[in-house]
Amino acid sequence: MTPLSDEEDVRLALETLRREIRSHEYRYYVENRPSITDADFDRLLKRLEELETRYPNLITEDSPTQRVGGAPVEGFQTFHHKIPLLSLQNVYSLPELQEFYNRIAKNTTSPPLFVGELKIDGLSISLHYRDGTLQRAVTRGDGEKGDDVTSNIRTIRSLPLHIPEGGSVEARGEVYLPRDSFETMNRLREERGEEPFANPRNGAAGTVHLLDPREVSNRHLEIFLYSLFFDGAEPRPSHRENLSLLRELGFRTNPLSRSLSSFQEMTEFIEEAGRLRDSLDYDVDGIVFKVDDIAAQKALSSTSKFPRWAVAFKFPPEEGISRILSIQLQVGRTGAVTPVANLEPLRLAGSTVSRATLHNAEEIRRKDIRVGDWVWVVKSGDVIPKVTAVVKERREGNETPFTMPDLCPICASPLEKPEGEVVWRCPNLSCPARLRESLLHFVSRDAMNIDGFGEALVDQLLEKGMVKDPADLYTLRLDELETLERMGRKSGAKILNALQESKKNPLARLINGLGIRLVGEVTARDLAMRFPTLEALSSATQEELLTVPEVGEKVAQSLRSFFSDPSNLTLLEKLAEVGVSPSPPEPSQQLSLPWKGMKFVFTGELPSLERREAEAMVRSLGGEATGSVSGKTSFVVAGEAAGSKLAKALSLKVPVLSQEEFLRLFQEAGGSWEQG
Numbered sequence: 227m228t229p230l231s232d233e234e235d236v237r238l239a240l241e242t243l244r245r246e247i248r249s250h251e252y253r254y255y256v257e258n259r260p261s262i263t264d265a266d267f268d269r270l271l272k273r274l275e276e277l278e279t280r281y282p283n284l285i286t287e288d289s290p291t292q293r294v295g296g297a298p299v300e301g302f303q304t305f306h307h308k309i310p311l312l313s314l315q316n317v318y319s320l321p322e323l324q325e326f327y328n329r330i331a332k333n334t335t336s337p338p339l340f341v342g343e344l345k346i347d348g349l350s351i352s353l354h355y356r357d358g359t360l361q362r363a364v365t366r367g368d369g370e371k372g373d374d375v376t377s378n379i380r381t382i383r384s385l386p387l388h389i390p391e392g393g394s395v396e397a398r399g400e401v402y403l404p405r406d407s408f409e410t411m412n413r414l415r416e417e418r419g420e421e422p423f424a425n426p427r428n429g430a431a432g433t434v435h436l437l438d439p440r441e442v443s444n445r446h447l448e449i450f451l452y453s454l455f456f457d458g459a460e461p462r463p464s465h466r467e468n469l470s471l472l473r474e475l476g477f478r479t480n481p482l483s484r485s486l487s488s489f490q491e492m493t494e495f496i497e498e499a500g501r502l503r504d505s506l507d508y509d510v511d512g513i514v515f516k517v518d519d520i521a522a523q524k525a526l527s528s529t530s531k532f533p534r535w536a537v538a539f540k541f542p543p544e545e546g547i548s549r550i551l552s553i554q555l556q557v558g559r560t561g562a563v564t565p566v567a568n569l570e571p572l573r574l575a576g577s578t579v580s581r582a583t584l585h586n587a588e589e590i591r592r593k594d595i596r597v598g599d600w601v602w603v604v605k606s607g608d609v610i611p612k613v614t615a616v617v618k619e620r621r622e623g624n625e626t627p628f629t630m631p632d633l634c635p636i637c638a639s640p641l642e643k644p645e646g647e648v649v650w651r652c653p654n655l656s657c658p659a660r661l662r663e664s665l666l667h668f669v670s671r672d673a674m675n676i677d678g679f680g681e682a683l684v685d686q687l688l689e690k691g692m693v694k695d696p697a698d699l700y701t702l703r704l705d706e707l708e709t710l711e712r713m714g715r716k717s718g719a720k721i722l723n724a725l726q727e728s729k730k731n732p733l734a735r736l737i738n739g740l741g742i743r744l745v746g747e748v749t750a751r752d753l754a755m756r757f758p759t760l761e762a763l764s765s766a767t768q769e770e771l772l773t774v775p776e777v778g779e780k781v782a783q784s785l786r787s788f789f790s791d792p793s794n795l796t797l798l799e800k801l802a803e804v805g806v807s808p809s810p811p812e813p814s815q816q817l818s819l820p821w822k823g824m825k826f827v828f829t830g831e832l833p834s835l836e837r838r839e840a841e842a843m844v845r846s847l848g849g850e851a852t853g854s855v856s857g858k859t860s861f862v863v864a865g866e867a868a869g870s871k872l873a874k875a876l877s878l879k880v881p882v883l884s885q886e887e888f889l890r891l892f893q894e895a896g897g898s899w900e901q902g
């Protein structure tokens with residue numbers, strides 16, 4: 227390297243280096259498309275830091291080294307917004323949205339064009355740039371004045387500290403905490419005995435108001451920008467074009483916004499976003515519809531609180547606060563004892579929730595959850611509702627702490643907890659609760675897939691003592707079944723037929739159905755490929771088991787202990803006696819994994835395959851089904867209403883398949899699948 231002599235040369239070199247680093251930051255943090263390795267990036271940053279240490283007078287405010295700049299601040303200065311940050315009028319139903327649409331259509335000359343955007347559940351922020359340099363970042367506050375949180379917002383790596391635009395620029399958007407950062411942060415807080423945040427929004431607000439920017443930097447805030455002003459006015463004539471300009475200036479905008487030209491398209495966008503919602507790494511609490519034409523926005527004007535040209539369609543809330551009435555223990559098929567909270571019923575994500583999991587006693591202790599507490603309850607998608615945090619301010623003093631009992635609540639066997647684990651278990655194999663769950667698992671879709679066995683039927687069979695293990699199911703007679711409630715001759719016959727059919731199920735289904743600890747659908751399939759009969763599997767040594775792809779020490783151990791337990795061996799004998807003789811996988815399938823090392827991502831709704839099914843198909847050939855698209859993805863399979871993942875695949879030039887093409891590829895690779 228040539229020595230840098232004169233200060234002007236150093237200044238130029240520094241500027242070039244900064245420009246280069248900024249462009250890499252943009253590619254990495256905004257576009258998700260790095261063009262150099264992390265190590266090379268770190269080298270560039272290090273070189274810049276070294277130069278700046280030697281020439282401290284040449285450090286600029288917008289240098290990439292200055293994100294986590296100063297020392298902790300004392301408090302936050304209040305800043306008065308020049309243009310107030312308005313809120314949005316909320317609507318909760320399609321008729322209300324239709325009213326909004328009609329009002330706009332009546333008050334505009336040509337048919338209105340809207341932009342639909344996700345309503346990100348974070349906190350809004352206003353950014354001020356002067357001559358290209360970020361000067362100030364202010365929270366919304368009460369809309370008129372907010373907190374100057376510049377040093378914290380600067381830590382957001384996707385946010386440009388410098389933009390190629392002179393004069394006075396204001397950009398507004400939403401700061402949020404990505405879901406995985408939120409989880410990590412809460413885990414850390416709990417480990418340190420601090421109170422967890424109830425949801426990512428509270429986490430983001432708490433983080434933005436921390437006094438130490440270094441701490442903020444560790445929490446990985448993110449930002450999407452959605453409005454732009456040059457000297458107090460929108461620079462381009464439509465909202466759409468202003469969003470493009472934001473992108474051109476290097477800001478991160480949400481990729482899922484869409485132009486919509488009718489009410490019908492608005493409702494379709496709501497549906498599509500609702501479907502995508504769970505797969506995003508941030509919380510979305512609704513859709514914002516904005517009139518696209520800026521002149522029309524001006525003509526429609528605003529009230530003191532809301533613009534008349536925009537509206538927020540809110541999704542039914544996925545979280546709420548309720549009270550714990552009691553804590554009950556549930557015993558699963560592996561004997562795991564899970565504490566469950568009985569709640570005062572509340573509406574969440576469109577359904578009534580009256581129970582939520584508390585995971586385990588350790589979690590209850592860590593979160594200090596007590597009976598009588600008001601708690602945050604979250605339910606998203608089809609996951610079991612869970613209690614995430616206690617609202618300690620609402621304690622009245624009569625809440626009672628929970629103590630884990632020593633005995634199984636169902637069969638009174640002493641509970642056990644292996645060293646180093648958090649879950650208590652009932653060790654009694656014939657504990658009625660375990661038996662019930664084992665039977666339900668045995669007949670379930672992913673296991674033996676025997677139609678007609680709901681909880682009500684299983685409960686009756688157990689109560690009447692007609693079934694004591696899964697093998698007993700196969701000895702049920704029609705006249706016995708007919709004695710049960712809500713069971714006629716026809717439905718009884720159907721059930722017997724389903725049982726009969728299941729005897730020839732593929733071996734993998736039976737292995738899964740046995741409910742061996744740590745052995746699920748995928749492992750069962752792998753095991754069946756390596757050991758074509760149950761006898762072969764039950765006599766396999768630890769070493770032999772370890773040659774199976776999904777099997778590690780713990781799984782092998784669990785298999786060995788299952789097959790050395792006399793009561794399990796009796797069950798296997800009984801199953802063989804009643805005629806359960808599973809079919810081994812086709813020889814072509816045995817241990818041939820043509821898709822090993824390949825990664826598939828599914829997006830959108832496939833015409834006839836369920837997501838779960840398609841993913842299992844990929845795994846059956848040794849491939850992996852992952853959730854996000856990257857340069858390493860082999861194929862993206864896109865269905866109806868595919869969203870950001872499809873866009874990303876196209877931008878990364880990852881091949882995109884339709885369901886039909888996917889099925890053809892699957893067949894060509896020797897895959898076979900019975901539609902379930």
Ligand code: IVH
Nearest residue numbers: 312313314343344345346349350400514533
């Ligand atoms: S537009 C005048 N767009 O929702 C227009 N807001 O309830 C004002 N928000 O305070 C905002 N995502 O914090 C807009 N795509 C989006 C948004 C969004 C989230 C928040 C914002 C605002 C609140 C209004």
